[in-house]
Amino acid sequence: xxxxxxxxxxxxDQLSAEELDTRGAWDVLYADLAPRVYNYFxxxxxxxxxxxxxxxxxxxxxxxxxxxxxxxLAGFSTWLFKIAQNxxxxxxxARRSHLPLEAALDVATEGTPERHAELxxxxxxxxxxxAGLPARERELIALKYGASLNNRLxxxxxxxxxxxxxxxxxxxxxxxxxxxxxxxxxxxx
Amino acid sequence: xxxxxxxxxxxxxxxxFLAELKAKLDxxxxxxxxxxxxxxxxxxxxxxxxxxxxxxxxxxINSAPKSLHAFLAAPVxxxxxxxxxxxxxxxxxxxGPVPLGPAWLPTxxxxxxxxxxxxxxxxxxxxxxxxxPIPEEAKSSSTQPAATPTGYEILDVIATASAFPxxxxxxxHFGKNFGQLRVSSDMNGTALNSLCNPxxxxxxxxxxxxxxxxxxELRTCPLKLTEFAVGHQAIVLARGRLYGPLRLSARALFxxxxxxxxxxxxxxxxxxxxxxxTTWNQVDSTLPxxxxxxxxxxxxxxxxxxxAALLLEAGCDTYPWIAELRTSDPARYDRICKTVRSDGAYxxxxxxxxxxxxxxxxxxxxxxxxTLSEFARSEDQLVANLIDGxxxxxxxxxxxxxxxxxxxxxxxNRRYWGNSLFDRLLAxxxxxxxxxxxxxxxxxxxxxxxxxxxxVQATLKRYSDFRY
Numbered sequence: 010x011x012x013x014x015x016x017x018x019x020x021x022d023q024l025s026a027e028e029l030d031t032r033g034a035w036d037v038l039y040a041d042l043a044p045r046v047y048n049y050f051x052x053x054x055x056x057x058x059x060x061x062x063x064x065x066x067x068x069x070x071x072x073x074x075x076x077x078x079x080x081x082l083a084g085f086s087t088w089l090f091k092i093a094q095n096x097x098x099x100x101x102x103a104r105r106s107h108l109p110l111e112a113a114l115d116v117a118t119e120g121t122p123e124r125h126a127e128l129x130x131x132x133x134x135x136x137x138x139x140a141g142l143p144a145r146e147r148e149l150i151a152l153k154y155g156a157s158l159n160n161r162l163x164x165x166x167x168x169x170x171x172x173x174x175x176x177x178x179x180x181x182x183x184x185x186x187x188x189x190x191x192x193x194x195x196x197x198x
Numbered sequence: 199x200x201x202x203x204x205x206x207x208x209x210x211x212x213x214x215f216l217a218e219l220k221a222k223l224d225x226x227x228x229x230x231x232x233x234x235x236x237x238x239x240x241x242x243x244x245x246x247x248x249x250x251x252x253x254x255x256x257x258x259i260n261s262a263p264k265s266l267h268a269f270l271a272a273p274v275x276x277x278x279x280x281x282x283x284x285x286x287x288x289x290x291x292x293x294g295p296v297p298l299g300p301a302w303l304p305t306x307x308x309x310x311x312x313x314x315x316x317x318x319x320x321x322x323x324x325x326x327x328x329x330x331p332i333p334e335e336a337k338s339s340s341t342q343p344a345a346t347p348t349g350y351e352i353l354d355v356i357a358t359a360s361a362f363p364x365x366x367x368x369x370x371h372f373g374k375n376f377g378q379l380r381v382s383s384d385m386n387g388t389a390l391n392s393l394c395n396p397x398x399x400x401x402x403x404x405x406x407x408x409x410x411x412x413x414x415e416l417r418t419c420p421l422k423l424t425e426f427a428v429g430h431q432a433i434v435l436a437r438g439r440l441y442g443p444l445r446l447s448a449r450a451l452f453x454x455x456x457x458x459x460x461x462x463x464x465x466x467x468x469x470x471x472x473x474x475x476t477t478w479n480q481v482d483s484t485l486p487x488x489x490x491x492x493x494x495x496x497x498x499x500x501x502x503x504x505x506a507a508l509l510l511e512a513g514c515d516t517y518p519w520i521a522e523l524r525t526s527d528p529a530r531y532d533r534i535c536k537t538v539r540s541d542g543a544y545x546x547x548x549x550x551x552x553x554x555x556x557x558x559x560x561x562x563x564x565x566x567x568x569t570l571s572e573f574a575r576s577e578d579q580l581v582a583n584l585i586d587g588x589x590x591x592x593x594x595x596x597x598x599x600x601x602x603x604x605x606x607x608x609x610x611n612r613r614y615w616g617n618s619l620f621d622r623l624l625a626x627x628x629x630x631x632x633x634x635x636x637x638x639x640x641x642x643x644x645x646x647x648x649x650x651x652x653x654v655q656a657t658l659k660r661y662s663d664f665r666y
Contacts, residue, residue, distance in 0.1 A: 039220055039223075043211060043216055043219070043220075044210055044211055044216075047211040048208050048209065048211075051207075051209065052207070061211070061212075061215050064211070064215075064219070065219050065222075068219060068223060069222075069223065069226075070496070070548040071548070072223045072226060073226070074547070074548055074549075088549050091549040092548045092549050095495070095496070095499065095501070095548060095549070096548075098499075098500065098501070098641070099496075099499045099500055099501075131206070131207050132207055135204070135207060140370075144367065144370075144640075150204070153204075154201070154204040154205060154207070154208070155208070157208075168571065168575065182200075182201045182204065185203075185204070186200060186201070186203065189203050190203075
């Protein structure tokens with residue numbers, strides 16, 4: 010299990026809602042999960058903007074409604090990441106509906122010095138490489154590498170089978186790796 | 199699998215941010231967790247209360263009861279008063295006298311601004327009513343796309359608010375491959391007017407709407423349009439299996455969940471009041487005496503707005519005077535028919551559908567809102583409630599008989615037939631791979647089935663043959 014075992018012989022991920030209220034348990038969970046949620050949003054959005062705000066929103070919603078969390082249904086991290094997914098969906102939907110039409114023309118600005126500098130940011134490069142992928146595959150990348158979740162938890166969160174998660178991720182990483190190192194050589198020329 | 203390059207992108211959050219968030223959370227006190235009585239403890243407590251109430255009431259009757267029924271009913275009423283939960287007690291303090299019957303009362307809050315209503319000013323009703331003439335201001339509305347830049351051709355798609363995420367997903371897929379598509383959201387209900395205005399070069403070529411245009415609406419358009427179905431949106435209202443499915447009517451759903459409802463007869467039914475209904479039997483006497491309590495997406499989220507529209511509109515339209523507002527005062531129609539109550543009868547759940555199942559099993563009179571796929575994953579624990587006697591299945595959704603569902607339509611100016619970009623766009627819309635359904639933003643979306651897709655392709659072929 011990926012969460013420290015503060016209670017001997019038991020994963021912190023399996024604590025009940027009452028146990029979550031104990032100071033020590035919550036501190037350990039927070040220390041483990043906050044960086045994961047933070048990085049989940051970084052990978053999912055492909056930028057640093059608004060990541061802190063979305064991480065805060067996720068934890069605040071989870072904290073407010075933790076009484077409704079049932080450990081017999083899902084691990085705490087699964088529950089938390091489901092909230093993070095919904096926060097992300099809401100954020101993207103709100104942002105999309107306010108994008109000016111001209112934003113769609115940004116694709117035409119490639120090749121400018123600013124764009125070149127932006128591409129040198131690894132995260133922006135990843136965003137550029139994954140931009141053409143379906144949302145489900147971008148989600149898988151964010152959950153696997155941003156949140157560092159295992160395939161079983163990713164399967165629970167996405168509704169895919171565990172083996173399907175593994176297969177899709179394997180194919181994705183293979184493609185991205187080729188593009189990634191190809192991309193580096195292009196930039197360095 | 200060499201995936202180091204992906205792991206390396208991880209970064210620790212700023213310590214200051216983590217500490218600040220932690221302190222903020224620690225300052226917030228935990229909500230009281232509702233206590234659950236075990237069955238045996240509940241039974242004992244219930245029996246004790248009933249016995250005590252019966253004894254006290256029997257002794258307190260000064261005169262002989264008028265009937266056996268009155269004699270038996272008195273203790274039951276007393277038990278109803280005594281058995282309210284802690285939250286009900288709070289409501290009792292807020293509302294003064296304790297009501298007999300529904301022990302729980304809503305706490306009404308001030309209405310929120312409705313600027314972000316799901317469909318801001320839908321262009322027309324699904325019923326056959328004459329559409330208003332195209333207003334002059336539509337020509338300069340905010341939905342007009344920017345001027346086409348020179349150098350390459352761009353297709354403009356305009357989508358109503360609830361169809362916009364779907365259009366955007368298709369555009370993302372299309373745009374990454376072809377790069378020449380713009381999608382704008384119709385924020386003021388002029389999508390049809392924008393599409394049909396032949397005078398401006400900047401007008402959209404394609405409109406995606408959440409409802410089908412009526413013949414009257416089509417007649418107002420000077421252009422020749424072709425219609426395609428591109429998918430469906432539907433939700434399921436489920437509950438635990440213990441008591442089986444409820445048979446709800448669309449009107450009962452509206453009266454149970456809308457923020458404001460018409461005043462009951464014999465008072466003026468064209469006046470709206472804050473929703474006073476607290477139990478299902480108040481909105482439909484054939485329904486049980488259970489508290490109206492529905493879990494769904496968090497208030498204000500896009501999913502909640504879609505759920506509200508799907509659940510409330512059908513029932514709302516059973517009031518003719520409200521249905522007329524769809525064309526005469528669309529903003530008011532949205533406020534009435536797409537706004538769910540926020541007084542506690544509807545409760546947002548941030549973790550979404552599947553996380554509700556356990557709550558519903560433990561509280562079998564509570565209802566939860568699911569997508570069809572979420573429901574399928576919990577079907578061993580839950581049953582789908584019927585709306586107007588129709589069960590939510592792919593067949594009833596496609597057939598249009600299930601009230602909490604609707605179809606998204608694409609309307610296309612026929613002058614674009616033969617344009618290669620346009621052909622690719624339609625191909626993207628008709629991909630058998632359900633790109634949007636696998637996107638979390640595609641909550642509630644159901645792709646066309648094989649037969650529907652074949653029908654659309656047949657239409658395409660018919661026009662292609664005509665063209666050549």
